[in-house]
Amino acid sequence: MTHQIPTGRRGFCRRGFLKAAAAGLGAPSIVPSSVFGAAAPSNRIHVACIGTGNQGSGILRRFMENDDVEIVAVCDVNTASYGYRDESQYLGREPARKTVDAYYGKKAGKSTYRACRTHIDFREVLARGDVDAVTVAVPDQWHAIMTIRAAEAGKDIYCEKPLSLTIAQGRAMVEAVRKHQRILQTGSMERSSRLNQHVCKLVRDGKIGQVKRVTTNVGFNNKVGPGPGWQPMPVPEGFDYDMWLGPAPLVPYHKDRCLYRFRFNYDYSGGQVTNYGAHSNDLAQWGLDMDDSGPVEIEYRRAVWLPEGSLFNTALETEFLCRYANGVELVCRTDKKPVGVRFEGTEGMVETTAYPWQARSEPASLIRAEFPSGKYSVDATSAHVRNFLNCVKSRQEPAAPVEVGHRSASLCHLGNVAIRLGRNVKWDPQREQFPGDDEANQLLTRPLRAPWKLADSV
Ligand SMILES: NC(=O)c1ccc[n+]([C@@H]2O[C@H](COP(=O)([O-])OP(=O)(O)OC[C@H]3O[C@@H](n4cnc5c(N)ncnc54)[C@H](O)[C@@H]3O)[C@@H](O)[C@H]2O)c1
Numbered sequence: 001m002t003h004q005i006p007t008g009r010r011g012f013c014r015r016g017f018l019k020a021a022a023a024g025l026g027a028p029s030i031v032p033s034s035v036f037g038a039a040a041p042s043n044r045i046h047v048a049c050i051g052t053g054n055q056g057s058g059i060l061r062r063f064m065e066n067d068d069v070e071i072v073a074v075c076d077v078n079t080a081s082y083g084y085r086d087e088s089q090y091l092g093r094e095p096a097r098k099t100v101d102a103y104y105g106k107k108a109g110k111s112t113y114r115a116c117r118t119h120i121d122f123r124e125v126l127a128r129g130d131v132d133a134v135t136v137a138v139p140d141q142w143h144a145i146m147t148i149r150a151a152e153a154g155k156d157i158y159c160e161k162p163l164s165l166t167i168a169q170g171r172a173m174v175e176a177v178r179k180h181q182r183i184l185q186t187g188s189m190e191r192s193s194r195l196n197q198h199v200c201k202l203v204r205d206g207k208i209g210q211v212k213r214v215t216t217n218v219g220f221n222n223k224v225g226p227g228p229g230w231q232p233m234p235v236p237e238g239f240d241y242d243m244w245l246g247p248a249p250l251v252p253y254h255k256d257r258c259l260y261r262f263r264f265n266y267d268y269s270g271g272q273v274t275n276y277g278a279h280s281n282d283l284a285q286w287g288l289d290m291d292d293s294g295p296v297e298i299e300y301r302r303a304v305w306l307p308e309g310s311l312f313n314t315a316l317e318t319e320f321l322c323r324y325a326n327g328v329e330l331v332c333r334t335d336k337k338p339v340g341v342r343f344e345g346t347e348g349m350v351e352t353t354a355y356p357w358q359a360r361s362e363p364a365s366l367i368r369a370e371f372p373s374g375k376y377s378v379d380a381t382s383a384h385v386r387n388f389l390n391c392v393k394s395r396q397e398p399a400a401p402v403e404v405g406h407r408s409a410s411l412c413h414l415g416n417v418a419i420r421l422g423r424n425v426k427w428d429p430q431r432e433q434f435p436g437d438d439e440a441n442q443l444l445t446r447p448l449r450a451p452w453k454l455a456d457s458v
Contacts, residue, residue, distance in 0.1 A: 036067050045392055048073035048131045050122045050146060052096035054085045054260050055160055056137030059187070060096060062385040063135065063158075064103055069389065071100045072130055075119040078259070079238030085260045092238075093118050120240055122146055126153040133392055136160060137187070139262040140269045141248045144169035145448075149456050151180040156392045158385070160187035161278035162270065163405035167413050168445035170406035171432060172454050177402040185388035185398040186405025188282045190354060192384035195376035196283060199343075199352040199359050202366055203287035209347030211288065211328050216280035216342075217335035218272040221264055221316060225256045228309030247448035256311055264312035271314025273419075274412040276339045277332060279354055282400075282408035283341040284330055291404050294411055294429035295322035295330065303419040320415040332415055417443045 036044060045068060049060045052074050063069050078092035097118050105113030119125050125134060126149055133156040136146045143159055150157050157177070163186050164170030177184045190196050203211060232252030235241045241253050248267045251257075262268040263275045270277075285291055301319035306312055319333040340353030350366060352359040358375045361367040367374055384399060391398040410432075417440055418425050425440045427433075434440035448454070 036070065043068055043393075045069050045389055046072045046130050046132045047135065048075060048119075048125045048128070048133075049096065049135045049137070050075045050125060051136060051138035051142075051160075052076045052093060053078070053091050053137065054089065055187070056135065057091050057096055057099070059135055059137060059158065059160075059381065059385060060099065062379075062382045063389075064100065065382070066386065066389055071116055073117045073119055073125055073128065074100065075122050075125050077120055077240040077243045081236060081239070081259070083255060083259050093120070120243065123149070126150055126155065131155060133158065133183075133388075139244075140165045140274070141267065142246050144173050144454055145247060145452060147173050147184065148176040148454050151176040151182045151184075152456050154180065154182075156183040156388075158185045158187065158388050159405070161282070161405065162274040162409040162412060163278075163402070164409045164413070165269070166443075166445050167410050167432060169454065170409055170413075174402045174406050176455065183388070183391050183395065183398060184402040184405070185384065185391070186400040186402070186408075187384070188279060188400040188405060188408065189380040189384040190279050190283055191286070191399040191404070192387050193357055193376055193380040194378070195357055195359055195371055196286075196352055196380075198370050199350050199361075199367070200283065200287040202350055202361070203343045203345070204289050206345075207348065207366055208343060208345030208350055208361075211343055211345045213344045214284050214288065214328065214330040214341060215344075216277065216284050216330065216332045217337050217339060218276040218280060218318070218332065219339060220334060220336070221272060221312065223256070223261050223264065223312075225261060225264060225306075225310060225312035226254065227311075228307050230254060230309075230311050245449070247452035249449060254311060261312075264314050266313050269314070270412060270416045271318075272334065273315065273318055273332070273415050274409065277412040277415065278409055280339050280341050281330075281332060281411045282404070283352065284343075285404075285408050285411060287341065287343050288324065288328060288330075290324065291407060294324075294407055295414065295427060296325045296429065297323040297424065297426050298414045298418040299323065299424045300418040300422055301331075301333075303422070315416075315419055318415065318419050320418050322411065322414065 047063050047069055049056055064071050074093055074096040076093035080092040080094040082090055084091050097116050100116040101113045104115055134150050136159040140162055144164055147157050147159050233254050235253045244258055264271055299321040303315045304317040317334040322330040338353040338355055342351035348362050350361040359367045360374055387399045414427055425434050428435050
């Protein structure tokens with residue numbers, strides 16, 4: 001479906017540099033035009049990157065490589081440190097700023113160069129008149145607040161998956177993006193892989209017959225956290241811990257709570273069910289044509305937890321089953337296999353995985369006719385970023401718009417609700433409620449630590 005998003009009060013057009021400068025909200029950057037090749041200033045998208053850690057630094061590079069993008073700011077609560085996904089990664093605000101300045105400096109033929117501004121507080125970024133779009137690549141407890149406020153500020157948004165921390169936050173994000181007529185791309189880059197597009201279209205077009213069963217998988221935890229009795233650590237210099245926690249509960253600092261490892265603590269994320277599940281379950285929803293809906297029942301199968309008091313408190317291993325109104329069953333489980341999805345129908349089967357991106361089908365010709373090797377090596381994240389930039393200009397819906405991101409994240413959250421309660425739950429995907437189930441409905445949302453509120457305007 002192609003859907004045009006009206007330009008609204010601020011679509012993509014050259015915004016008020018002078019107005020912003022006059023308001024003291026950050027002067028425009030001074031990167032010379034020659035750096036951007038054929039991209040005229042009026043056609044250039046000014047991007048600010050919020051969160052420049054493991055994923056944020058990667059997408060920053062993908063944005064920067066486009067000649068019609070100018071990175072005007074980076075924002076991170078960590079000045080610079082090791083301790084991200086791989087110990088060798090040295091990331092944060094200053095390394096990101098240096099990367100941007102070095103890139104433009106090299107293109108401009110200058111050895112010292114300073115154009116990219118740095119911020120610790122994302123609200124300063126959103127107040128700048130010279131920022132058209134933001135990337136949100138921060139822990140999940142921040143996604144809704146930053147997205148909703150960015151939408152209110154008239155920015156377009158590339159927000160990482162899982163789109164939301166809770167189902168209620170996801171719905172609030174959908175409403176804000178629609179209300180303010182913004183472009184939002186969820187960082188589900190699998191949607192920009194031609195191979196996955198082909199796989200999901202095969203399923204939707206009935207090429208494997210009537211779909212009976214879908215299997216998705218999520219990985220095991222790839223980090224080990226401290227067990228019960230862990231001791232708080234001093235907050236490192238240059239790390240704004242209070243602003244890292246934001247709306248999450250105020251608790252003592254430990255390094256394994258924060259950089260990269262936050263995904264294994266329920267206050268900030270939902271474990272591998274939301275981390276990897278946001279990719280594999282997204283593919284499932286897409287193939288099943290359920291992008292604006294979801295299952296009607298979630299069956300609890302299994303969950304393995306660490307001892308009470310461990311810093312990591314999301315499930316180590318899980319399995320749950322989602323039943324859709326049309327009888328299709330989806331089983332999501334922890335597995336060693338690469339993250340992916342398998343669709344089984346009355347006349348065949350097709351499966352696709354990430355890392356490496358490859359697909360297989362029965363009959364084999366379904367895939368091999370289009371992709372003889374079954375593989376696809378184009379960088380899906382670069383394609384996904386390019387799709388977002390095109391949509392910022394055209395105001396068309398991107399590959400993974402806000403409702404898609406919300407519904408795919410919801411499927412993961414629904415699984416987490418069932419495994420946290422240790423029982424089956426019924427779900428109404430239209431009303432987004434667990435009918436007659438107060439205990440489950442309480443897990444639709446989480447309190448925000450004061451003074452944080454989802455929107456600036458309430
Ligand atoms: N699309 C993908 O394949 C993919 C891959 C990895 C991560 N992600 C997603 O990206 C997000 C970030 O994950 P990560 O692995 O990069 O984590 P990370 O910890 O490596 O990076 C997050 C960065 O955000 C910063 N940050 C935290 N709070 C902030 C705030 N209030 N303002 C500004 N900066 C803040 C942290 O200091 C850190 O540098 C998560 O939602 C994750 O699911 C997506």
